Amino acid sequence: MKLQKEFDHLFENFTTGVVFHDAQSQVIFANPEALRLLGLTIDQMLGKNATDPHWRFIREDESLMPLNEFPVNQVLASGKPIKNLVIGIIRSDLTRPVWAMCNAHPEFDQAENIYQVIVNFTDVTDRRNATDQLKSSLQFTKDLIGSMKEGFIVIDSQWIIQDVNPAFCLMTGFSHEELVGQKIPYPYWPAEEVDYLKGVCDAKVLKVRESLELIFMRKDGTRFPIIASPSLVKNAKGEIVSYISSITDISERKEAELKIKAALEESKSAAIIKSRFLDTAAHELRTPVSAFSLLLQLTQKKLEQGIAVEMPILIRMRKQVDRISDLVVELMDVSRLERGVLNLKLKKTDIASMIASCLDDFRLRAPKRPMHFIQPEHPIEITIDPLRINQVISNLIDNALKYSFEDTPIKVSITTTQTHLCVSVKDQGHGITEEKQKDLFAPFSRGSDDLTDKSGGLGLGLFISREIITLHGGTMGVRSTIGEGSTFYFELPLDKK
Amino acid sequence: MNKTILIIEDEEEILYTLRDFLEIEGYQVLTALNGFEAIQLLEKSVMPNLILLDMKMPIMNGWEFAAAFLAKYDHQCPIVITTAAGDAAQRAKDINANDWISKPFDLDTLLEKIKQNEL
Numbered sequence: 108m109k110l111q112k113e114f115d116h117l118f119e120n121f122t123t124g125v126v127f128h129d130a131q132s133q134v135i136f137a138n139p140e141a142l143r144l145l146g147l148t149i150d151q152m153l154g155k156n157a158t159d160p161h162w163r164f165i166r167e168d169e170s171l172m173p174l175n176e177f178p179v180n181q182v183l184a185s186g187k188p189i190k191n192l193v194i195g196i197i198r199s200d201l202t203r204p205v206w207a208m209c210n211a212h213p214e215f216d217q218a219e220n221i222y223q224v225i226v227n228f229t230d231v232t233d234r235r236n237a238t239d240q241l242k243s244s245l246q247f248t249k250d251l252i253g254s255m256k257e258g259f260i261v262i263d264s265q266w267i268i269q270d271v272n273p274a275f276c277l278m279t280g281f282s283h284e285e286l287v288g289q290k291i292p293y294p295y296w297p298a299e300e301v302d303y304l305k306g307v308c309d310a311k312v313l314k315v316r317e318s319l320e321l322i323f324m325r326k327d328g329t330r331f332p333i334i335a336s337p338s339l340v341k342n343a344k345g346e347i348v349s350y351i352s353s354i355t356d357i358s359e360r361k362e363a364e365l366k367i368k369a370a371l372e373e374s375k376s377a378a379i380i381k382s383r384f385l386d387t388a389a390h391e392l393r394t395p396v397s398a399f400s401l402l403l404q405l406t407q408k409k410l411e412q413g414i415a416v417e418m419p420i421l422i423r424m425r426k427q428v429d430r431i432s433d434l435v436v437e438l439m440d441v442s443r444l445e446r447g448v449l450n451l452k453l454k455k456t457d458i459a460s461m462i463a464s465c466l467d468d469f470r471l472r473a474p475k476r477p478m479h480f481i482q483p484e485h486p487i488e489i490t491i492d493p494l495r496i497n498q499v500i501s502n503l504i505d506n507a508l509k510y511s512f513e514d515t516p517i518k519v520s521i522t523t524t525q526t527h528l529c530v531s532v533k534d535q536g537h538g539i540t541e542e543k544q545k546d547l548f549a550p551f552s553r554g555s556d557d558l559t560d561k562s563g564g565l566g567l568g569l570f571i572s573r574e575i576i577t578l579h580g581g582t583m584g585v586r587s588t589i590g591e592g593s594t595f596y597f598e599l600p601l602d603k604k
Numbered sequence: 605m606n607k608t609i610l611i612i613e614d615e616e617e618i619l620y621t622l623r624d625f626l627e628i629e630g631y632q633v634l635t636a637l638n639g640f641e642a643i644q645l646l647e648k649s650v651m652p653n654l655i656l657l658d659m660k661m662p663i664m665n666g667w668e669f670a671a672a673f674l675a676k677y678d679h680q681c682p683i684v685i686t687t688a689a690g691d692a693a694q695r696a697k698d699i700n701a702n703d704w705i706s707k708p709f710d711l712d713t714l715l716e717k718i719k720q721n722e723l
């Protein structure tokens with residue numbers, strides 16, 4: 108009896124649950140820890156058979172455990188002990204299972220028959236929960252890295268790639284399999300990064316938080332800029348075991364930066380062109396203003412000294428005032444065009460007679476120049492702003508006269524197609540190089556230092572002309588051969604019948 | 605005898621107005637539309653009493669003319685430059701001119717400058 112009491116006492120203080128089963132798997136003993144784990148009283152336990160359907164155990168993977176896998180049944184069936192089996196105990200009084208590490212062994216009688224099975228359980232619920240949490244947080248981290256737009260790469264201390272995320276594969280064009288297990292440096296890994304990181308490891312710097320801009324190469328050989336932010340992973344002893352680097356593709360950012368830079372340059376050069384233009388405009392205005400002022404002063408002197416003021420001096424003054432007002436009109440046109448407020452006053456016009464009378468004006472001004480006009484037999488009515496189109500034609504004839512030799516002819520012609528009317532003005536001047544042709548129609552293109560160009564004006568005539576033609580839905584251009592001359596032309600859409 | 609002034613100026617209207625004015629004032633006036641014309645003119649005419657020199661001109665500008673003139677004739681004739689540039693005094697010094705007059709100027713100022721510098 109004393110022995111039995113001591114035996115009970117011994118098991119009472121065990122932190123391991125102990126259950127004795129007989130050869131028929133009926134419970135013949137259970138200590139308090141076993142009762143606590145199973146959530147049963149000793150009366151509920153004793154005499155219970157392991158095949159009792161009220162027992163509900165689950166496997167480590169949380170699937171239901173069949174009766175034949177119960178530790179006692181396994182031991183009875185095989186005669187062999189089982190070790191460290193993790194069992195989940197489903198209890199009606201708890202929402203979550205109790206986890207236990209289970210050992211069981213058989214006891215044999217002298218005839219080598221099992222006469223009892225001793226099962227012990229250790230509560231591992233807390234440990235199991237901690238593991239679950241770690242596992243789910245690892246999975247979470249993995250999912251997070253997997254879903255990130257940024258690339259991630261993990262490399263161990265032997266410079267072997269341990270892992271890359273899908274974003275890294277996407278940006279480099281390599282598959283996961285192609286990268287993982289590769290030793291660095293491989294041809295696609297930038298040497299700078301390797302040197303940098305090796306340097307960091309060698310110096311045993313504990314923290315790496317500096318990011319660096321590098322150029323990466325894709326599988327197809329194309330390059331792209333990235334930002335790498337490496338950090339070291341150390342073990343408990345402080346040794347570097349691996350490093351993780353996030354890799355951000357910054358090609359879009361770089362492109363945007365370049366675009367902004369280009370736009371800035373463009374606006375800067377536009378500002379330079381404008382300021383140069385203003386300089387030219389001031390210079391062009393100053394000359395006739397100062398000539399006009401000198402003429403006025405001269406007239407005054409003459410009057411003071413009783414010298415006759417003759418007609419020619421008044422004509423000279425008038426010429427300077429005309430020059431000033433032409434410049435002002437030109438500036439106003441450009442300003443209107445730039446603001447998009449130059450409005451056309453459209454009217455049905457006989458364009459051939461308009462050109463003929465324009466040419467007559469020029470014949471008066473330059474009586475020695477031969478001017479030919481080739482026009483279709485039938486009069487052409489077209490809806491245009493006659494004043495503006497007249498301005499364009501005058502500009503073209505004026506240029507042709509200015510930029511060709513004194514005795515060479517000017518030829519103006521009108522031709523038509525089914526849909527369009529074409530007016531061209533041909534001279535036999537020097538011709539214009541292809542390079543200069545590009546700049547001809549650009550506003551403000553004439554430099555202020557271009558003193559060899561004695562034609563005066565702001566160099567805006569062709570710009571204004573082309574804008575007027577464009578407003579009419581037409582096009583304007585030039586054909587030119589060096590040494591032979593130039594032909595300026597414009598096309599206007601004919602009225603629909 | 606009337607004094608002679610050589611005006612070198614590429615703006616025709618300004619050139620001829622200055623000529624007309626100086627003629628009224630009793631000067632003999634020679635004109636040239638650029639430095640090259642002036643050099644050619646000087647070879648076949650008397651040395652003027654003063655040269656009125658524009659700076660910005662095609663073919664041969666004021667700087668080039670001054671250099672060529674001084675090399676050939678030294679300071680035989682005073683040079684007064686006419687310029688629209690802000691640093692007229694500096695320009696005059698640069699090319700060894702005797703004096704300068706800022707553009708735009710009026711006829712009285714011009715006459716005063718000529719009287720101060722002419723030979």
Ligand SMILES: [Mg+2]
Nearest residue numbers: 614658660661
């Ligand atoms: Mg000039």
